[in-house]
Amino acid sequence: MDHSIKVIPEESYIDTMAQVRARLEDVQDIEHITTQDSCLLFCRRFVNEKYTKNMVIVHGFTEFSEKYMEMIGYFYDAGYNVFIYDQRGHGWSHREVADLKLVHVSSFERYVDDLETVITNQVQVYGKGETVLFGHSMGGAVVLRYCMRHPDSVSRAILSSPMIAPQTHNIPRGLVLSKTAQLIRQNGETAPFPFAGSFDPQFTFEQAQDQCRPRFEANMALRRSVIEYQSSTATNRWMYEAIKVQDDLLNAKSAKTVQTRFLMLSAQRDRVVKNRLQQQMAELLPHCRRVMVADATHNMFTADDAILQAYYDAISSFLQG
Numbered sequence: 001m002d003h004s005i006k007v008i009p010e011e012s013y014i015d016t017m018a019q020v021r022a023r024l025e026d027v028q029d030i031e032h033i034t035t036q037d038s039c040l041l042f043c044r045r046f047v048n049e050k051y052t053k054n055m056v057i058v059h060g061f062t063e064f065s066e067k068y069m070e071m072i073g074y075f076y077d078a079g080y081n082v083f084i085y086d087q088r089g090h091g092w093s094h095r096e097v098a099d100l101k102l103v104h105v106s107s108f109e110r111y112v113d114d115l116e117t118v119i120t121n122q123v124q125v126y127g128k129g130e131t132v133l134f135g136h137s138m139g140g141a142v143v144l145r146y147c148m149r150h151p152d153s154v155s156r157a158i159l160s161s162p163m164i165a166p167q168t169h170n171i172p173r174g175l176v177l178s179k180t181a182q183l184i185r186q187n188g189e190t191a192p193f194p195f196a197g198s199f200d201p202q203f204t205f206e207q208a209q210d211q212c213r214p215r216f217e218a219n220m221a222l223r224r225s226v227i228e229y230q231s232s233t234a235t236n237r238w239m240y241e242a243i244k245v246q247d248d249l250l251n252a253k254s255a256k257t258v259q260t261r262f263l264m265l266s267a268q269r270d271r272v273v274k275n276r277l278q279q280q281m282a283e284l285l286p287h288c289r290r291v292m293v294a295d296a297t298h299n300m301f302t303a304d305d306a307i308l309q310a311y312y313d314a315i316s317s318f319l320q321g
Contacts, residue, residue, distance in 0.1 A: 004320075005074045005312040010305055013214040020073040027076070033121045036113045039094035043085040043122055046076050052129035055080040058115060060137030060163070061242075062103060064091035064229050067219055071134075071301055074312065078319070081127045085118050087111060087139070089238075091228050097190045097235065100227055101199060104190050104235040108245045111138075112145045132319070133157040136301065137273060138242070144249055144281070151257040158315060159264045161298050164277035165246040173243060180240040189237035196239070199223065199232035209271065215302040246277065255284035262288040263318040265311060267296040289318070 008016045024046060032040045044065050055075045057068055065084040072082045086093040088110060089103045097104045105111065115133075123131055133154055135143030140162025147154050168176050183194070201224050210216040223229045234242070248254070262285055266278050282290040291314045293300055293307060300311045 004316045005078060007074075007305060007308045007312055008070065010212055010214055013212075014218070017070060017218065021069055024069060024073055024076065029126075031122075033117060035088070035094070035110075035117050037110070039088060041085050041088065041094065041114055041117065042092035043083065043118060044072075045084075045122055045126055046072060046082040047126050048076075048081060051079050051081045053080050054123050054127035054129065054131040055082050056115075056118065056123060056131060056133050057082065057084040058133065058135040058139030058142050059084070059087060059090070060139050060161075061234070062090070062231050063136070063139075064231075066091070066222060066229070068301075070215075075134075078316075080132070081123075083118060083122050083127065085114075085122075087142075088114055090231055101230060102190070102192060102233050102235050103231050104238050105241055106189070106237060108141070108241040108248075109145070111142045112149060115142055115146045116149075130155055134160065135162065136160040137298065138163045141245055141249060145245070147258050147260045148248070148251075148254045152259050154260045156261045156318070157263075158318065159262060160300060160311075161267050161270055161273055162264060162278060162281070163242065163245075163273045164249050164281050165274045166242055167272055167274060168243075173246070177240065177243050180236060180243065183236045184240060187236060190235050193234045193236050193239045196234045197232055199230040209297040210299060211297055211303040211307060212305075219302065249281060250277070250284065252284055255281070256286060258285055258287075260285075260287065263314065264288055264290040265300060265314060266290060266292050267298050267300050268292055268294050269296060270298045272298040 027046050029045050031043050033043055035041055065086050068084055075082050088094050089105055133143045140159040143157050147157060205213045205216045208216055264278060264282050266275050282288045293311055296303055296307045
């Protein structure tokens with residue numbers, strides 16, 4: 001059966017997505033589950049008892065599960081039970097700091113622990129058959145670390161603009177690490193990283209790197225209306241952990257044990273994460289196909305019709321192969 005994904009055209013995006021959301025709400029279950037360190041994660045699942053394969057979506061930095069409703073619809077219609085959750089420090093999940101604008105984590109491995117919990121408590125309970133992991137940006141790093149912990153457990157995974165390392169704008173990595181460690185000592189782990197951005201409700205499409213106006217405006221409308229979706233500023237510790245995780249990801253000995261088949265999708269015009277290190281990661285993994293999506297910026301899954309179709313064509317081919 002052909003399960004090729006046909007993207008929603010920009011000109012009908014608003015009306016069509018209203019229908020998609022209404023349809024998905026009829027099959028959606030929401031649950032808060034307890035993490036390994038006794039915190040709560042907000043989880044959504046979209047399960048059809050006839051489906052015999054599962055897709056787990058792991059979102060990126062400052063994102064939230066509701067942003068992915070379009071993608072959820074595509075995967076669900078392709079015959080996948082879909083599981084997605086708000087990562088800790090995001091959306092409706094547990095926060096390690098009181099300020100909802102901040103994204104903080106005490107250790108990057110906490111994100112990996114949480115993915116383990118979702119797979120154990122959601123996918124293995126409510127899903128059936130093969131499980132595919134999808135991770136965007138920071139979520140891509142989480143998926144990679146999970147597969148390195150469990151090198152034989154995941155058959156396939158999709159990495160979308162994976163954060164092997166965030167861009168540091170030509171500042172040497174060692175200098176960024178030492179400066180961030182100094183900021184932690186001086187101001188504390190949970191203080192805002194001084195060079196991080198902040199949520200601006202007046203932010204416009206013209207200022208953004210996004211490539212599709214209706215998708216951008218729909219996401220901004222969500223963020224303006226829900227304060228839990230306005231997380232936007234990294235703490236000193238989050239930044240340190242995001243820079244440091246490169247060492248674990250590019251560990252050749254660990255990477256070469258992973259038996260997962262990967263599709264790595266890289267954005268040609270990415271200014272958020274380092275494309276060069278994505279290539280290095282792909283070469284370390286025994287089974288990884290890397291696709292450079294022409295003209296795409298970091299958030300490829302919210303791009304214009306042509307880029308978005310190329311993105312999903314690569315995913316459909318991988319899933320059917």
